[in-house]
Amino acid sequence: MDETAGGPALSRTWRPRAVRIVAYGMGLLVMATMIVLTVILPDDWRPQDRVLLVMLGAVIAAALHLLARPRLVAAEDNVTVVNGIRTHVLAWPEIVDIRMPVGEPWPSVDLSDGTTLAVMGIQSADGERARRDLEEFRAMLHERGEAPEPGDS
Structure with a gap:
């Protein structure tokens, strides 16, 4: 509390807690899954396929960030x-x-x-x-x- 003004202190930021935990947790899980997949995929997968898989994970994580923002x-x-x-x-x-x-x-x-x-x-x-x-x-x-x-x- 701001003692001089007699009211709550400013600047104050409110963010949702549950949605952020779920969104960022899912984003990390998706990225980790895509990275593990790129490592364990068979040798017949080309490097650009592996890069695209990681990029797909990044796009999904970015969309989840919009929910947590x-x-x-x-x-x-x-x-x-x-x-x-x-x-x-x-x-x-x-x-x-x-x-x-x-x-x-x-x-x-x-x-x-x-x-x-x-x-x-x-x-x-x-x-x-x-x-x-x-x-x-x-x-x-x-x-x-x-x-x-x-x-x-």
Whole structure:
């Protein structure tokens, strides 16, 4: 906690735990399997076939990395939402609320332009940890997220 501001300290990063363990574990397993296969394959396999086998393992590991990549980063002046492929940088006042209805895999933020954005950096598969992370972010949002009213000094 940041003692001077009276709220949670910034910058804070949230990442899903269970998905990362599974994705990176599977990526290592796939790469290890492909490397072992290239070593034990019969001699009639050409070198380029062996290289392609390892490259296939690398492509699968890269796809698994996209599953493990999501995160939510709260900084003093903005929020960065990193999902599988896209990254969104939002100012605190752009975020109206964050919610994760029961049964949803991850929360979504309601934005001031009327749209919503999935936040895959917190995932319900993490159970109680996900609920704590959601409440921690919500506290930061309510502290920093409201834009000043017109005319306020």
